[in-house]
Every structure is written in structure tokens, then in C-alpha cells.
Amino acid sequence: MTWFAIVVASVVCFGLKLAGHLVPEHWLAQPRVARTAALVTVALLSALVAVQALTSGRAVVVDARLPALAVAAVALVLRAPFVVVVLLAALTAAGLRALGMP
């Protein structure tokens, strides 16, 4: 089932890329289309942050992930590179869990 999803999702993603190269330019030139697409990206990524940091199955839970996310936010404010941001979050959560936080 995972393989099926990987192949279909990859075909969808490639199809979207190829379509962008084939459609007449003015179709996508409407500011409203570009603006909405940008907002969809923002909404999906933000929702993924919330779900990854604060949920477990169908429950909303607060655990070591939340302080780790806060550390990541501070690192982003300080313009740390992507890898550093991700690593700091992992280290924070791992450290807090070693100290007994769920």
C-alpha cells in the first residue's frame, strides 16, 4: 500500500511540474491563482507543524516536542541553517526525554 501511494503521489507531483511547462503562460498569470497556491502551501506546512508537534493519534498532547519546537523557532530567528534547526530540535527533545519528560 505504501508503494502504491509513493508511485501515485510521485506521478501526481511530476504531472504538476510537467503541466507547468506545457500550459500557456497566461493561464497561471492571474495573481489570485498564484496567491491562493502560496497560501495553500503555507496552510499545509503550518498544519503539519501542529500535527507533528502536538498530536498523538487522535489526541492533542503536550510533551517534549513542544519545547523542542520552541528551540527550533529561536534557531530560525537567528537564521540558523535548516540542518542545524532540525538537529537542535532533536537534541532538545532527546535531552528532555532522558530527563524524564514524556
Added chain:
Amino acid sequence: MARRDDETRAAVRQAVSVSVATGLYGVSFGALSVAAGLDLAQTMALSLLMFSGGSQFAFIGVVGAGGPGAAIATAGLLGVRNGLYGPQVAPLLGAHGWRRPLAAQLTIDESTAVGTAHPPGPAARAGFWWTGAGVFVLWNLFTLVGALLGDALGDPRRYGLDAAAAAAFLALVWPRLGGASGRLARVVAGAAVVVALALTPVVPPGVPVLTAAAVAIVAGLLVRAEPDAVRASDEVPVPGGDR
């Protein structure tokens, strides 16, 4: 002629630095993918075939609990922006035949950003192709490294890899929230978080994230464009590009 060569060399230099910065975080994708339950071959298939960071992170974040349908829909929706890059880069490249699908597969945030940052002609083409190919090679190489590393680590929670996944999404959305033009984006981001968390206890996994996309579509269609509102097409964030 000399100036054109200088422009092209500058584009290639930029392409190389963007490729290294972007490729490196393939390590986190590889490790997180294995932590999410995918095997090495599945992880590599995503980096080779899907080749779009945001869609890949979303896919592995959703597929476990949300199932294949939600994973395909989320990854596809995040891939829409690559489709919008096409009309910007296609005229610069003038690619035909087999080069066209190749250019399409390499059309991502980074290659579009570098390609459109240089004057149309050899420099823009060099910027796009070198960045696209460079990110592709390094992203896949470092995905492999990350997947092998993740496999060796074992229990992902012990190493905080679940928190790392949340941080990865935060880092991906961050460049899209900045500045005065990001105001509407910040409102939508806040609404998306509230909607996703409020729906989590009441709907199947995967649905809260997709519903958040609906919030953005409503906002995008209803809110009157501010003069400097979100300009998706001319502001392509480059993760790691300014570092």
C-alpha cells in the same frame, strides 16, 4: 562576451552553494522517513521520483496514520507550487524533446529561484540546470546517508526524531511568513494550526491537514489582494539559499 561569461560563472557558483545547502538536509529527510516506518527503497524512491522536499516531508508525515489517500492528496497539494514555477522557467530554458520532462522534474523551489535570479540567456539557463541537477544528485546522496543513519539509530522518539519532523516543517514554512507581505500568510498559518488541532480528535488522521488547505483556498479567493500581498510567483524562498 566576457561579461556574459562572468554572469554564467556567478550563476554556477550560486547553484553549487544552494545545492550543497539543500542537499545536506536530505540527511534529515532520509532519517525521518525511516523513523516514520518507510524502508530504504521507499525512502530513495521518494527522493528520486517525487523530488520535492515539502511534498516528501508531508508524505512521510501523513502516510503512517492518515493512509495512502491522505498522503497522496497532501503531497500533491504541496506540489502545486512547482506547477506554477513552470511558466516562469520554461521561457528561459526553451527546452524541447527529452529535455522538457527532465526540466520539469528538476523544477523545484531552488532551481526556479536561482534560474530567475539571473538575466535571461546563458546565465539563467546555467543557474536552473546546475541548481536542478546539483540538488538532485546531493539530495538523493544525502537521503541515502540519512536513511542508513536512521536505520542504525532505532527508536526514533529516544533521539527526538519526532520533534525533528515538526521542526523540519517549521523551517520549510518560515521563509514564507516573513516581512510585511507575509501578513496574510501569517493569519492563514495561525488559522491552519487552530483548524488542524481542533479537528484532530474528531476526524480520521490526515483529514485535519487537508482541511487546513481548504482554509487557505477560501482566504486566497475571498480576501482582496493588498498591493504587496503574498506574491507567490516572484518570491521563491530558497531554503538555505541565503546562508
